[in-house]
Amino acid sequence: MSDRSLDDVARRLEELPREAWDRPVPPPPPWPAEAAARAPRRQRLVLRPLAALAATVLLLAAGVGAGLLLAGDEDPSRTPTGSRDRVQLRPVDGRAQGATGVVSLDPQAGGSATVELSGLRPSKSGDFYELWLLGDGGELVSLGSVRVPASGRATLENVQLPVDPERFRFLDVSREPGDGNPGHSSISVLRGPAA
Numbered sequence: 001m002s003d004r005s006l007d008d009v010a011r012r013l014e015e016l017p018r019e020a021w022d023r024p025v026p027p028p029p030p031w032p033a034e035a036a037a038r039a040p041r042r043q044r045l046v047l048r049p050l051a052a053l054a055a056t057v058l059l060l061a062a063g064v065g066a067g068l069l070l071a072g073d074e075d076p077s078r079t080p081t082g083s084r085d086r087v088q089l090r091p092v093d094g095r096a097q098g099a100t101g102v103v104s105l106d107p108q109a110g111g112s113a114t115v116e117l118s119g120l121r122p123s124k125s126g127d128f129y130e131l132w133l134l135g136d137g138g139e140l141v142s143l144g145s146v147r148v149p150a151s152g153r154a155t156l157e158n159v160q161l162p163v164d165p166e167r168f169r170f171l172d173v174s175r176e177p178g179d180g181n182p183g184h185s186s187i188s189v190l191r192g193p194a195a
Helices: 003-015 031-038 048-071
Strands: 078-081 084-091 100-105 112-118 128-134 140-146 154-160 170-176 188-193
Touching: 084 170, 100 170, 100 188, 112 128, 112 140, 128 154, 140 154
Parallel strands: none
Antiparallel strands: 078 084, 084 100, 084 188, 100 112, 112 154, 128 140, 128 170, 170 188
């Protein structure tokens, strides 16, 4: 190649615009990615835990409300026996048909209670039954739990009463799954008046 040809090539290269010397820009992404790149990122609010909590509270309130309606103001199942009260527990909402319970308790904080249950469905692996004090405003105090054997009979003895049971409306027995949640399952099976 001659010097003149090289000069001609050099001149043509110098005439090229500056953009010709830069790296080529890749083409833009397809439309959805482009729109996503331009759209401001919004934080997503996850409502699943809140919805689960709200559903739990609603179910518990519905169970308490149904129990209050069923119990009414009569309490023929509560009879004093000396210094202890004896409370008869009855099935709730058709659950645990044929099951019964009797609670003998001191009507004061710091006292104790004994609970005799019969006719209950035997506990499955991991689940159990729990005794509660249940107040008008949805207040709950757990008093103890028990697993029911194949006989359907179980006894809770010397259950300590951390609060005055007369401040509560019901004694409630619920069926609880072994899920690690210490709250009421909303599956009440037996109930009777606490005050």
